[in-house]
Amino acid sequence: MSTIIYWLRQDLRLDDNAALLAACAGAKLLPVYCHALQTDSGWGFLRAGPHRLAFTGQALDALRRALRARGSELCEIAGAPADVLPRLARQISADRVVCEHIAAPEEEAEVAALRRAGLRVDTIWQSSLYAPQQLPFAPDRLPMTFTPFRQAIERAARVPEAPLATPDTLPPLPEDWQRAESPARVPPAVEPRSSFPYHLPAFHGGEDAARAHLGRYLASALPHRYKATRDSLHGTDYSTKLSPWLACGALSPRRVWQALKDFEAERGASESSDWIGFELLWRDYFRFLLLRHGTRLFRATGLSCQPVSAHNEAAFRDWRHGETGQPLVDAAMRELAASGYLSNRLRQVAASYLVYECGGDWRAGAAWFEAQLIDYDVYSNQGNWLYIAGRGTDPRGGRRFNPQRQADEHDAQGDYRALWSSA
Structure with missing residues (x-):
């Protein structure tokens, strides 16, 4: 009788999970999540900060409950x-590992090491x-x-595949595995000013909270205002707020698409609701970009031939700590550190400021966002930083934002800067 290890990565859900369904082909199944040991980013700080660890812990707790409800369990190992995983496979006599494919160098190397x-x-x-x-x-x-990517998709009239159903039951656990209690979790930060207050049940990291949030968002009039509000700086309603759940895999993009199309069928489509699908296409594009170019996207030069400038470590430190002296940028960096979240507009402004005003290496900024963001996703993070730095796919050769002009346009009364004037 075959035993399969289902190795969870960035797919912390049961809904629309092809890897899980493939793993259910075994007579016995053990779902496993590996907690990576903390390592230095190479820029003077750890790779995973407390916000991301806390949010992932919430997603894992919810996943454990869902697995138990179906007669299974979650094995967490450090x-x-x-x-x-090879040691665990020998212990439970597993002959196969099933996992999602992540087309990034470190994640590909992990799979290669298991095969070796x-x-x-x-x-x-x-x-x-x-x-x-x-x-x-x-x-x-x-x-x-x-x-051209978007236009090719539209011309071909391709439609995303329907999401897969959640399995009602799962194969039994292997007898040789010893059930263990959940490991200690990093507690969520209680930050009332946050635009994604994940200490509250409605913003919890688990799959149920993700599906409930999606339902609430689409039950409101917010999708028809999305394009007009998406560049706002603060609040829980100016954008969909789906990215943290999409990043850890508690929510499937195909589930979002289906729910969005159901919403449009009932309430009508609009330019704004269509823009939500546009954002999902951007997310896809960064995935396929990494699938095509691989390690090139992690080099200092990226996809460009531009020379690499020296990294200004002192300016990078001031940027991280929100001490540059530029009020909008400093407010943004304080919010990021305090809450693990930042609006898309402010991510672009902050990234531009590091690259063009501070003389910082874009890879250092990408590493800081990796450590801090609860919605860190290797594809989008790498793609967006390359885009800003002019070392990716931006036909204009990078995006340089004037922070004062951005403040005048998006924070004319100074409310955001006042809110985050201190940590």
């Missing part, structure tokens, strides 16, 4: 997958709205900029 250790590893792509085989071109022919 250590590098290449070290702990003698494990059969089946990876399944499942984090994008469109599957790679649905694209009207081969992944290695991905257009170099977003607009």
